[in-house]
Amino acid sequence: MKLLALAALALLTTAPDPAALQAQYDSARDREERALRMGDRAAAARAHAVVLAAERHDHRPASWHGGRDAPGFALRPGARAERQKDARLAAGLAELGASYRGWAAFWVHDLGTGTWAGWNSDALFPAASTVKLGALAEALRRGHAPGSPLWYDLRQLTGWSSNLAANRLTVRLGGERVVAASLRRLGARASTYPGPYRAGTSTAADAPRPPSHGHTRVTTAHDLGRMLYAFQAAAAGNRYVQRTTGLSRTQARRGIALLVHSVRGGLLEPYFSAPVAHKEGWMSDLRASAAIVYGRTPRIVVVLAYRPGITAAEARALGRRVAALTLD
16 A cells, blocks of 8 residues: 555656656556455545546646546437538638648538548648547447446546556557457548557648658548548448448447547637537647537547647637638
8 A cells, every 4th residue: 555655646746757657557456456356445446546647648638637537428410421522612611721830630520411622631740648548449349338447548548648657548459450350440541550559748632731750640520531431420320331340330429529628728629519529639730639529410630730830829720710610
């Protein structure tokens, strides 16, 4: 008991090496799950104190209280695949993208009609946390649900984009290649998942302005749109998508509910009055948001913004302008 308390105190008072932080988290999570299986609530609470201490170094929001709860969501109908380009919306997105002082990419897909529009949507951008959607899908596909030893990690990955949880999930699922394969099953064609996230840091058809960057974990706005479409279509009962993704209707709905009940904010969610299932990504030079907006009909909206020195305020302003173009 004293050793656990000392470990938690050490994590709270120092900035540990990322590998050591991950090891502390993994060990504490294992002890916590073992204690829960044995019905030892006191031991579970002690282990969870170490988990929380590690998560604070991974920038867990103070407002976040999600744990082993299983949030629900009444899915809105609508899952038409891409059909026809919305030329007017595409022109508006192009104007926004061309006027942005950095590099931007957009993708919008109306799931009620199948119409779509994009700008720079096949250009490779740093992915940051957005490709954690692959780990989410793979864990759900394997049957991890409320009560599973990995459910807590899934809740943190989707809730506040925990790097610690993403890395633990990736190892338990079989490694980065497994998650990369999951991205492909979701429809991503160019996205990568080359290795673990750093704990404690939280040729294309449409690429008129691809950014120059040195990141190896990459994605495109269109890829993120395809992945969200796969979740929605599987959740809506599309059997072909269920076969290709390996996600059942229940599993896909569970994934969407987790994304709906994540920390509020980002580039898009604040600008819609409807529920939003969203995955955010951010780095020192990138802000990204991939969302399903459950308005009158569901609509996928993706915004990527890249610029060395980018500020959260300028990225949110760009997201607000994209949201204004897509409002019903």
